[in-house]
Amino acid sequence: MNLPHAPAARQPLPAAFAGELGARFGTRFSTADAVRAHHGHDESHFPDMLPDAVVWPHDTAEVVAIVDACRRHRVPIVPFGAGSSLEGHILPLHGGISVDFSEMNKVLAVHGEDMDAVVQPGITRKQLNAALHGSGLFFPVDPGADASLGGMAATRASGTNAVRYGTMRDNVLGMEVVLADGRVIRTGGRARKSSSGYDLTRLMIGSEGTLGLITELIVRLHPLPEAVSAAVCAFPDVGSAVRTVIQTIQLGVPVARIELLDELTVQAINRYSKTTLRESPMLFFEFHGSKASVEEQAQMVQEIARDNGGQDFDWATHPEDRTRLWAARHDVYFSCIALRPGCRGLTTDVCVPISRLADCIAGAREDIAASGLIAPIVGHVGDGNFHTVVLVDPDDDAEILRAEALNRRIVERALAMGGTCTGEHGIGFGKQDFLVAEHGRDAVDAMRALKRALDPDGLLNPGKIVPAG
Amino acid sequence: MNLPHAPAARQPLPAAFAGELGARFGTRFSTADAVRAHHGHDESHFPDMLPDAVVWPHDTAEVVAIVDACRRHRVPIVPFGAGSSLEGHILPLHGGISVDFSEMNKVLAVHGEDMDAVVQPGITRKQLNAALHGSGLFFPVDPGADASLGGMAATRASGTNAVRYGTMRDNVLGMEVVLADGRVIRTGGRARKSSSGYDLTRLMIGSEGTLGLITELIVRLHPLPEAVSAAVCAFPDVGSAVRTVIQTIQLGVPVARIELLDELTVQAINRYSKTTLRESPMLFFEFHGSKASVEEQAQMVQEIARDNGGQDFDWATHPEDRTRLWAARHDVYFSCIALRPGCRGLTTDVCVPISRLADCIAGAREDIAASGLIAPIVGHVGDGNFHTVVLVDPDDDAEILRAEALNRRIVERALAMGGTCTGEHGIGFGKQDFLVAEHGRDAVDAMRALKRALDPDGLLNPGKIVPAG
Numbered sequence: 001m002n003l004p005h006a007p008a009a010r011q012p013l014p015a016a017f018a019g020e021l022g023a024r025f026g027t028r029f030s031t032a033d034a035v036r037a038h039h040g041h042d043e044s045h046f047p048d049m050l051p052d053a054v055v056w057p058h059d060t061a062e063v064v065a066i067v068d069a070c071r072r073h074r075v076p077i078v079p080f081g082a083g084s085s086l087e088g089h090i091l092p093l094h095g096g097i098s099v100d101f102s103e104m105n106k107v108l109a110v111h112g113e114d115m116d117a118v119v120q121p122g123i124t125r126k127q128l129n130a131a132l133h134g135s136g137l138f139f140p141v142d143p144g145a146d147a148s149l150g151g152m153a154a155t156r157a158s159g160t161n162a163v164r165y166g167t168m169r170d171n172v173l174g175m176e177v178v179l180a181d182g183r184v185i186r187t188g189g190r191a192r193k194s195s196s197g198y199d200l201t202r203l204m205i206g207s208e209g210t211l212g213l214i215t216e217l218i219v220r221l222h223p224l225p226e227a228v229s230a231a232v233c234a235f236p237d238v239g240s241a242v243r244t245v246i247q248t249i250q251l252g253v254p255v256a257r258i259e260l261l262d263e264l265t266v267q268a269i270n271r272y273s274k275t276t277l278r279e280s281p282m283l284f285f286e287f288h289g290s291k292a293s294v295e296e297q298a299q300m301v302q303e304i305a306r307d308n309g310g311q312d313f314d315w316a317t318h319p320e321d322r323t324r325l326w327a328a329r330h331d332v333y334f335s336c337i338a339l340r341p342g343c344r345g346l347t348t349d350v351c352v353p354i355s356r357l358a359d360c361i362a363g364a365r366e367d368i369a370a371s372g373l374i375a376p377i378v379g380h381v382g383d384g385n386f387h388t389v390v391l392v393d394p395d396d397d398a399e400i401l402r403a404e405a406l407n408r409r410i411v412e413r414a415l416a417m418g419g420t421c422t423g424e425h426g427i428g429f430g431k432q433d434f435l436v437a438e439h440g441r442d443a444v445d446a447m448r449a450l451k452r453a454l455d456p457d458g459l460l461n462p463g464k465i466v467p468a469g
Numbered sequence: 470m471n472l473p474h475a476p477a478a479r480q481p482l483p484a485a486f487a488g489e490l491g492a493r494f495g496t497r498f499s500t501a502d503a504v505r506a507h508h509g510h511d512e513s514h515f516p517d518m519l520p521d522a523v524v525w526p527h528d529t530a531e532v533v534a535i536v537d538a539c540r541r542h543r544v545p546i547v548p549f550g551a552g553s554s555l556e557g558h559i560l561p562l563h564g565g566i567s568v569d570f571s572e573m574n575k576v577l578a579v580h581g582e583d584m585d586a587v588v589q590p591g592i593t594r595k596q597l598n599a600a601l602h603g604s605g606l607f608f609p610v611d612p613g614a615d616a617s618l619g620g621m622a623a624t625r626a627s628g629t630n631a632v633r634y635g636t637m638r639d640n641v642l643g644m645e646v647v648l649a650d651g652r653v654i655r656t657g658g659r660a661r662k663s664s665s666g667y668d669l670t671r672l673m674i675g676s677e678g679t680l681g682l683i684t685e686l687i688v689r690l691h692p693l694p695e696a697v698s699a700a701v702c703a704f705p706d707v708g709s710a711v712r713t714v715i716q717t718i719q720l721g722v723p724v725a726r727i728e729l730l731d732e733l734t735v736q737a738i739n740r741y742s743k744t745t746l747r748e749s750p751m752l753f754f755e756f757h758g759s760k761a762s763v764e765e766q767a768q769m770v771q772e773i774a775r776d777n778g779g780q781d782f783d784w785a786t787h788p789e790d791r792t793r794l795w796a797a798r799h800d801v802y803f804s805c806i807a808l809r810p811g812c813r814g815l816t817t818d819v820c821v822p823i824s825r826l827a828d829c830i831a832g833a834r835e836d837i838a839a840s841g842l843i844a845p846i847v848g849h850v851g852d853g854n855f856h857t858v859v860l861v862d863p864d865d866d867a868e869i870l871r872a873e874a875l876n877r878r879i880v881e882r883a884l885a886m887g888g889t890c891t892g893e894h895g896i897g898f899g900k901q902d903f904l905v906a907e908h909g910r911d912a913v914d915a916m917r918a919l920k921r922a923l924d925p926d927g928l929l930n931p932g933k934i935v936p937a938g
Contacts, residue, residue, distance in 0.1 A: 111822065111824065113715065113719065113822075113823065113824035114822040114823055114824045115718075115719070116822070155664055156662075156663075156664040156668070157664070158662055162662060166639075167662050169662075169668070169671070170635075170639065179911075179915065183911040183914075183915075184911065185908070185909065185911045185912040185915055186908060186909060186912060187908070187912060189887060189888070189889055189907070190822045190887040190888070191820040191821055191822060191852075191853060191854075191887070191888045191889040191892065192820065192822075192823070192852045192853055192854075193625075193627055193631060193636050193638075193820055193852050193854065193889075193892050193893065194625075194820060194889035194891065194892060195624055195625040195626070195675055195818075195889075195891045195892065195893050195894060195895040195896070196889045196890055196891050196895075196896060196900075196903075196904060196907055196908070197675070197896055197904050197907075197908060197912075197913070197916055197934055197935075198672060198675065198676055198680075198916045198919055198920075198934070199625070199638070199668075199671045199672060199674065199675055200908075200912060200915060200916070202638070202668045202671035202672070203667060203668060203671070203672055203919075205668065206664055206666070206667065206668055207667060211667075222721070223719070223720070223721035225721070226721075246582065249584075250582065250584070250692065251692070252691070252692035252694070252695075290765060292761055292762075292765055293761075293762050293765065296759060296761055296762065349664075351660040351661065351662055351663060352660055353580065353582075353583040353585070353659045353660060353661075354582065354583055354661070355580065355582035355583045383660075383661045383662050384660060384661055385660075385661075385662065418658060418659040418660070419658070419659070419660045420658055420660040420662075420663035420664075420665045421665055422663065422664045422665050423660065423662050423663060423664065424662065424664050425664060426664040426665075427664070427665060427666055431665075434665075435665060435666050438658070438665055438666075439654070439655060439656070439665070439666060439669075440654065440655060442648075442652040442653065442654045443654040443655060443656060443666075443669060444666070445652075446648065446652075446654055446669060446923065447666055447667045447669070449922040449923060450667055450672075450919060450922055450923075451667075452922065453918040453919055453921065453922035454915065454918060454919075465666055465667070466666075
């Protein structure tokens with residue numbers, strides 16, 4: 001398999017380091033093969049790469065102790081959330097220790113009146129929303145996978161309803177972060193806005209564990225909408241579906257979700273989730289608001305869809321129908337993977353200005369056809385973001401090269417259209433060339449200067465985001 | 470007058486530097502006293518402090534030439550927008566050159582379908598909205614003053630309708646920035662979201678000219694709402710007005726603006742703007758949306774206001790009434806200043822979690838009463854942000870000390886409540902102690918490390934935000 005940036009020669013874990021952490025963490029420190037294997041595997045197409053050890057901290061002081069030991073022994077540190085990353089973020093390119101935050105998953109405070117919560121980074125979005133049950137509030141960011149909030153912040157995740165509620169960038173108010181030198185800082189705060197100094201919160205969001213370890217998050221919550229309704233609509237072709245999206249956004253309709261699935265994705269869903277959707281390009285909609293506002297939004301969108309040739313506009317006002325529909329949408333990644341047993345997915349993630357979305361998707365479809373690969377398309381199209389899940393045989397190097405070439409063509413087109421190589425999955429180590437193509441060498445040099453300022457020894461998730469200088 | 474951080478000894482402007490810039494910029498380079506005086510004065514209470522020279526670039530290449538000359542001659546660089554800063558950002562503490570962006574004020578592109586625009590930094594928000602006339606789109610961020618967009622980005626400004634449309638952080642998609650070493654970088658881009666590398670855009674927003682010079686901005690535009698309505702409502706006391714705000718926000722009513730004015734502010738407005746508002750605490754509301762949604766929002770808020778003792782709920786559905794009302798609100802700073810001829814305003818700017826807003830304002834009112842100073846209160850209360858405009862005699866040092874002590878008490882209370890020392894005005898050089906109190910010494914050290922990484926010679930607006938290490 002082609003690794004764009006081959007891992008450096010790994011140093012064995014110093015015995016004194018293992019002894020020190022073993023003594024402090026007991027069974028919460030492990031070098032067992034099965035444990036390491038679990039932490040050397042994510043949802044990307046990259047081959048597994050095992051850390052030398054895994055540790056499960058319970059609080060900030062323990063994270064500081066880990067960072068201090070790593071600094072003294074020069075051991076690379078790779079934070080680990082739920083392992084649902086798609087760009088190899090959790091793969092220890094230079095070896096080192098995987099810091100698994102899954103046991104730091106407490107809700108520390110819910111401030112209902114202020115609509116915020118203070119949480120530990122290992123909590124998953126489903127765990128948080130379960131804890132909020134009955135409060136009238138919810139946490140909206142939903143990348144599909146039941147990812148951890150720390151991981152979602154580290155990759156600047158978003159997902160299906162970012163079009164209405166924003167991304168992690170918009171929904172994290174502040175953080176506690178352990179820096180590479182072991183110092184613990186607080187960034188941001190509980191005020192809704194602030195002009196107080198450099199925006200360290202936003203610098204950490206999307207930094208993929210390379211600038212600090214997130215040990216606490218203050219997140220925004222939103223009132224559960226009074227009314228929710230969902231709809232699906234089939235279209236004769238992808239272009240008409242995308243035109244419907246563009247017109248909806250331009251009219252200012254505050255849709256909560258607006259998702260495109262191409263015909264192959266709908267087939268995959270029908271097969272995997274036992275649904276009976278018409279196998280043509282579809283849009284899934286969700287509307288949030290007061291009863292009157294939801295009706296008004298839905299009516300406007302229905303008219304737009306009809307003007308664009310939409311058929312079978314179908315309501316799902318009962319919660320159970322809605323849940324089934326969105327459960328199917330959430331399982332889309334696994335539905336796609338199931339189209340070809342034994343395969344892995346190489347997922348593209350471009351995002352373009354919405355006026356270019358139809359052309360960008362049409363170009364991607366031509367590229368897919370020319371490549372001979374199987375690659376369903378699904379997208380958070382309200383933001384101009386779409387994915388192709390390129391199904392690859394992990395043992396077929398030639399096919400992986402073809403899939404990477406396809407990804408490159410899709411990215412180059414998106415960049416030429418003023419878009420980004422990654423809307424929500426991050427750079428990891430697979431997209432570093434695209435990072436330079438997108439921002440230019442000087443901007444990436446500025447990123448490297450920031451990295452060196454905060455992590456001079458290069459121990460925090462080394463090899464991710466910023467390519468070696 | 471008390472300067473918290475006294476300016477360092479100034480070096481005279483090197484003759485070779487003046488010669489070089491004079492030769493290149495002709496009459497667009499000046500060392501004339503009147504020009505320097507204009508650039509050594511902002512809307513803060515700080516005494517004037519003149520730059521050694523002023524230059525007016527017309528494009529990015531000229532900004533690069535200025536930065537290169539400054540680097541070679543070690544001349545400090547202070548960017549200047551509209552001069553409406555309230556925290557001394559444009560005052561050249563260490564001398565140097567004021568870079569006036571007012572002649573870089575072009576709209577470079579409007580992408581109507583994508584709802585974004587590319588502009589030069591010297592354009593003011595009114596200039597931009599005038600240029601957008603007829604497009605069906607507008608730029609929403611409105612700090613009151615007709616500030617430049619570059620200056621607004623540099624201070625992370627917001628204002629009256631941030632509660633609905635967000636702050637500059639949310640409305641700038643990308644930038645072109647000239648770094649201290651003269652390199653030009655592009656940050657962000659036109660895609661609505663991205664996970665591509667460190668968020669340099671958000672790092673520059675709020676950096677007050679200390680990390681780079683903004684030479685271009687990509688800003689989000691919003692569809693002009695189909696319907697707009699405004700209302701004012703008088704309350705028996707500030708507490709009932711604030712309770713109305715809290716309940717409105719917690720119900721999720723998407724108000725576009727919700728502004729508090731205390732009775733003294735209303736008196737000031739009546740006197741200055743010849744209005745006849747009832748002289749008691751008031752809320753000004755504005756609602757944006759479809760006709761049905763605006764009516765629904767207004768009805769909900771009217772009910773909440775009535776439950777809290779609101780009186781004289783008064784509609785202003787005619788555009789001219791609305792304009793008069795909001796013009797009066799926008800002139801509130803000058804209305805307050807006019808309460809005491811010859812005075813200057815020391816404006817506090819705390820922002821707290823909304824559950825603490827009533828207590829925070831009540832405490833501030835007690836502090837004002839105890840201080841014997843005149844200080845009307847006005848606030849963007851939907852975000853938990855409010856200002857007191859403390860009217861001071863600029864020649865009375867003792868009074869200025871009392872005003873600063875009052876500000877300190879208000880800030881300390883806000884910090885104790887989980888708030889920030891500045892919701893939207895920035896740190897400048899007057900609030901550096903508060904920056905440390907708010908974020909802690911270690912977080913400020915991290916900011917200092919970032920500053921050194923991007924500006925190792927310390928020539929970019931030296932003395933602002935990060936206190937000397």
